[in-house]
Amino acid sequence: MSIAINVENVTKAFGEITVLSDITVAFEKGKVHGLIGRNGSGKTMLMKCICGFVPVTRGTITIDGLRLKKDMDFPKNIGVIIETPGFLPSYNAYRNLKFLADIQGKIGKQEIREAIQKVGLDPDSKKHVGKYSLGMRQRLGLAQAIMEDPDILILDEPMNGLDKDGVAEMRRYLLDLKAAGKTILIASHSAEDIDVLCDTVHEMDKGVLTTIR
Amino acid sequence: MRWLKTVCTIAGLNFRKWKSDCRVWVAFLLVLILIHSTTKQLGDIVAHTGVKASPWIFPFLYMPYYNKLLFFFPLILIFSNAPFVDTNQFYVLYRSGRRKWCVGQALYIIGTSVLYFAFIMLFSVVLNLRNIEFMKEWGKLFTTLAKTNMAQRYGLGFQPELTVLTYFTPASAMWFTFVHSVICGVILGFVIFLFNMKVRGGGTLLASLLLVLSAQAAKWDNLVKFSPVSWSTLNYIHLKPKDGLPAYGYVVAVYAGLVIVLFTLLLLTVRSYNFDREIKNE
Numbered sequence: 001m002s003i004a005i006n007v008e009n010v011t012k013a014f015g016e017i018t019v020l021s022d023i024t025v026a027f028e029k030g031k032v033h034g035l036i037g038r039n040g041s042g043k044t045m046l047m048k049c050i051c052g053f054v055p056v057t058r059g060t061i062t063i064d065g066l067r068l069k070k071d072m073d074f075p076k077n078i079g080v081i082i083e084t085p086g087f088l089p090s091y092n093a094y095r096n097l098k099f100l101a102d103i104q105g106k107i108g109k110q111e112i113r114e115a116i117q118k119v120g121l122d123p124d125s126k127k128h129v130g131k132y133s134l135g136m137r138q139r140l141g142l143a144q145a146i147m148e149d150p151d152i153l154i155l156d157e158p159m160n161g162l163d164k165d166g167v168a169e170m171r172r173y174l175l176d177l178k179a180a181g182k183t184i185l186i187a188s189h190s191a192e193d194i195d196v197l198c199d200t201v202h203e204m205d206k207g208v209l210t211t212i213r
Numbered sequence: 214m215r216w217l218k219t220v221c222t223i224a225g226l227n228f229r230k231w232k233s234d235c236r237v238w239v240a241f242l243l244v245l246i247l248i249h250s251t252t253k254q255l256g257d258i259v260a261h262t263g264v265k266a267s268p269w270i271f272p273f274l275y276m277p278y279y280n281k282l283l284f285f286f287p288l289i290l291i292f293s294n295a296p297f298v299d300t301n302q303f304y305v306l307y308r309s310g311r312r313k314w315c316v317g318q319a320l321y322i323i324g325t326s327v328l329y330f331a332f333i334m335l336f337s338v339v340l341n342l343r344n345i346e347f348m349k350e351w352g353k354l355f356t357t358l359a360k361t362n363m364a365q366r367y368g369l370g371f372q373p374e375l376t377v378l379t380y381f382t383p384a385s386a387m388w389f390t391f392v393h394s395v396i397c398g399v400i401l402g403f404v405i406f407l408f409n410m411k412v413r414g415g416g417t418l419l420a421s422l423l424l425v426l427s428a429q430a431a432k433w434d435n436l437v438k439f440s441p442v443s444w445s446t447l448n449y450i451h452l453k454p455k456d457g458l459p460a461y462g463y464v465v466a467v468y469a470g471l472v473i474v475l476f477t478l479l480l481l482t483v484r485s486y487n488f489d490r491e492i493k494n495e
Contacts, residue, residue, distance in 0.1 A: 088233075102218070
């Protein structure tokens with residue numbers, strides 16, 4: 001069994017309030033791992049800690065054998081959707097992704113266009129992202145997460161704002177990514193999403209993580 | 214080269230947000246109003262004397278300490294949301310890493326300061342085109358204004374300084390005032406960036422306080438040495454013998470020292486900075 005993300009005794013506290021309590025979990029490579037739990041249970045915080053956005057109070061997070069903070073600032077080779085996807089409202093989808101792609105310079109025009117097409121948006125559309133619906137922004141969020149073909153995807157509520165067809169498309173697409181050997185950590189409120197997509201399921205409650213499948 | 218391109222892309226992303234950021238529009242509009250209200254009496258003086266002014270208004274525009282306050286505050290307004298974190302920055306961050314991200318933000322502060330003072334320089338000319346005659350020298354009108362109380366009588370918002378007219382050519386006065394102002398802007402921007410990472414809004418408050426105290430300090434000769442904001446204009450730098458003002462070498466050393474120390478502190482602070490805090494408070 002090869003481990004993609006290893007979380008060991010992670011605690012995150014803000015003063016007196018503990019939002020993650022001594023969490024230990026290993027996410028296997030090439031599988032889809034589900035995180036469920038009520039609002040405010042700590043799912044998003046755990047994801048933010050794994051992504052390196054929030055430093056942990058105690059414990060270690062290792063991704064592909066490299067320790068966060070010690071060996072790297074942020075995990076290499078990951079794609080992320082956290083919070084409501086934020087883009088520059090006065091630019092179209094392609095320009096928004098181009099700005100982000102230019103940071104690493106790993107991909108070109110073609111890959112960006114493909115990523116936008118894969119999530120069902122039009123790469124030639126001149127429509128500004130500010131005029132997008134929540135569902136369209138969510139799709140564009142997924143496009144930015146996948147465009148550099150990362151090995152690990154961290155997706156916080158990726159189905160938010162999507163209509164029925166959009167959800168079905170997204171599920172199909174995530175299953176394709178799984179078949180391609182990607183490791184996906186997904187947080188969702190939808191039991192159906194978790195059933196259909198996930199190989200392992202973990203429940204978060206008041207900062208405590210329990211593996212339920 | 215790749216590193217530089219990444220850093221420039223990060224800084225560029227912030228500039229692209231200006232289009233939809235009304236704070237920036239308000240700041241630049243305020244500057245236009247300030248330039249207009251500071252120089253509007255120039256038209257009366259030109260009409261009365263029949264002599265047009267030279268275009269070198271910029272070095273004198275915010276020489277009075279209260280003008281400094283007014284001209285620097287819109288820049289503080291632009292930097293007030295440092296460290297410029299929004300939901301879009303999550304996507305930037307995990308691609309760039311903390312250090313490059315921090316350097317990108319610092320570059321944005323430098324670029325903004327350059328643009329801001331270039332804007333003031335340009336519009337001090339554009340808004341007064343009717344009263345200006347292009348020439349290489351300071352011109353007769355500025356010399357007269359520096360030697361008499363005519364500026365005061367007409368209520369002109371700035372007063373050309375005779376020492377500056379004597380010791381500097383117009384081009385060098387423009388250049389030094391521009392560079393010093395940009396450095397002051399960068400220092401204030403770095404202070405806001407650094408202390409906003411520690412306490413949300415703390416940096417903006419501290420920079421505003423520094424600006425007020427620094428400008429006030431210029432009123433007392435013995436405190437000018439501790440007032441980097443004052444040195445943004447040439448009237449607070451040692452030119453004449455025994456004027457008691459800080460020497461140019463001292464000014465350069467303090468400016469360089471402040472920029473280096475603040476930049477180093479930024480790099481150290483960003484290592485443990487909790488980016489989530491800014492989003493939560495958005």
